[in-house]
Amino acid sequence: AQSVTQLDSHVSVSEGTPVLLRCNYSSSYSPSLFWYVQHPNKGLQLLLKYTSAATLVKGINGFEAEFKKSETSFHLTKPSAHMSDAAEYFCVVSDLETGNQFYFGTGTSLTVIP
Amino acid sequence: EAQVTQNPRYLITVTGKKLTVTCSQNMNHEYMSWYRQDPGLGLRQIYYSMNVEVTDKGDVPEGYKVSRKEKRNFPLILESPSPNQTSLYFCASSPQTGYTEAFFGQGTRLTVV
Numbered sequence: 001a002q003s004v005t006q007l008d009s010h011v012s013v014s015e016g017t018p019v020l021l022r023c024n025y026s027s028s029y030s031p032s033l034f035w036y037v038q039h040p041n042k043g044l045q046l047l048l049k050y051t052s053a054a055t056l057v058k059g060i061n062g063f064e065a066e067f068k069k070s071e072t073s074f075h076l077t078k079p080s081a082h083m084s085d086a087a088e089y090f091c092v093v094s095d096l097e098t099g100n101q102f103y104f105g106t107g108t109s110l111t112v113i114p
Numbered sequence: 115e116a117q118v119t120q121n122p123r124y125l126i127t128v129t130g131k132k133l134t135v136t137c138s139q140n141m142n143h144e145y146m147s148w149y150r151q152d153p154g155l156g157l158r159q160i161y162y163s164m165n166v167e168v169t170d171k172g173d174v175p176e177g178y179k180v181s182r183k184e185k186r187n188f189p190l191i192l193e194s195p196s197p198n199q200t201s202l203y204f205c206a207s208s209p210q211t212g213y214t215e216a217f218f219g220q221g222t223r224l225t226v227v
Contacts, residue, residue, distance in 0.1 A: 032214075043204065043221050044204065049215050101162060102147075102206070102208075102216055104157040104158070105156055107156050
């Protein structure tokens with residue numbers, strides 16, 4: 001069965017410092033993995049996706065994530081946090097077994113301190 | 115512009131009064147789904163549809179109905195809403211081929227009093 005665990009429900013960083021949001025997944029097949037961001041009172045926006053190509057994936061706004069099969073992880077990083085990065089972040093898994101159903105983690109709320 | 119459109123964006127209703135939240139996509143996607151978002155629980159799938167006239171239950175289907183008569187539309191129906199259905203609802207669509215992301219609507223915030 002597919003599942004996603006976001007290891008931190010809340011992360012606080014100072015502006016200009018690195019961001020690390022952690023995600024572990026379980027999947028019986030080769031998964032597709034996604035990170036979505038949700039700003040307050042907004043919908044979900046795709047940050048980046050892994051679909052069995054390069055393991056290091058670059059997304060929008062300077063975010064990137066690395067797919068590590070041996071660790072079943074897909075952590076999201078950014079070298080330098082900006083105030084506008086404050087939002088809720090969701091890690092999502094999908095695979096062929098589920099016919100394109102998406103399974104969401106419970107989310108990580110990122111706070112950026114000026 | 116490629117998009118998923120939900121209506122209404124905000125809705126306050128009373129217990130037991132039937133309501134429908136509409137969802138429409140203009141990308142010719144086969145796969146559509148409904149989620150509800152609750153604090154600390156992330157997004158949980160209510161129902162999904164792999165194509166016209168094909169629907170199936172997700173993880174939390176109780177109290178909801180859906181239909182897929184046309185490829186572009188996937189309405190969510192609450193026959194008799196209850197306060198525990200107060201939530202933020204998202205519709206999503208994606209191609210059926212897999213390995214592609216889902217596109218989300220802007221959300222519908224429903225309050226049942």
